[in-house]
Amino acid sequence: MQVNLPASHSPAHVAPSINSGLADWHRMICDTPSAPHETAGGDICFINSRISPRIGCGTLDLVSLDEDLILLGMRGYFHEDLSYQGIGEGWTRFHFRKSARTLMEFDGIAPSELEGPLCQILHQPVGVPDKEWVEGRTSLDWVTLMMRPNLLAERFKLDSIRLTDPVRRLAYGADEFLLKNWSLSADMMLAMDQLLGNVYSGDLRRVHLEAKTIELVCMMSRVLSHRTTERAAVKLRPRDIEALHEVRRILARSLTERPSIEALARRVGINRNKLTFGFKHLFDQTISEYCIESRLQSGWQLLQETTMPVAVVAAKVGYAQAAAFSTAFRQHFGVTPRYVRRR
16 A cells, blocks of 8 residues: 655645644545544644544544644554655654554665664654655554754753764754664653553643653653763674664564574674674664563553453463563563553
């Protein structure tokens, strides 16, 4: 299924503060059969829009918190692979996702194929075209914050922390391409669930969305800052980086039986040292840490989306004993599997 989003089109009923690409994307995915929710302040937003049955299933929120900050939240899936294209409008994107498999291609820049949980910063300069592909029949659970980059310094005061150089340049007016991925932390997952949960309605729902948005920006600010104990640089060629991304994809699909370091190194064609040190440098966690996190995040997903007993969920994600799964889950997320199931 191909969805082409013309950058110039903007539905008449969408507030000008929602940029044209996102407005078109919402219209294509949801068919926009119902009127948008209008808040007391006059801003127009779409809350709990239903994904069109011909495309998939689930809900989508598109909220213009102000003219320079937009929230997009989605839970569901597409029946088939979906692709779309657009033109950069100078927005910086903070992306948090627990599950999806996507491919992004930018003009003149190597494609980026991503699978599973991550957090991401993406700045697409004005006029830079992109094509994005989302795999169908795969659970989609994500939150994207679109902001004008000047907000990083002016509203969120991120100049008070030691930002990395590319992010600092964005905050002070540079319009440079930037794409960087990190692991999704446990506190980010909890904030996402609270943001996407339908606890409130009406104007109070919008206030809650804005509060959780600011919380996620604060969490991302820790990721964007320099580490005080930064490791010595690891020299990675483009081929090495692609091999390490392939390792991450292999591990995401191998929850119950993790391949050995030697087997992974042979499979992607790099040596053991470059695999272990390069993975830590590129993704800011060891292979073991990533495997544990992937298992627990998959467990969280199964607890939310199925009625499987906790013991069955534990086995599905590689834990022989339900008690060991429950202990690791509580240590990682701060809540028990039964708490997540009750919610």
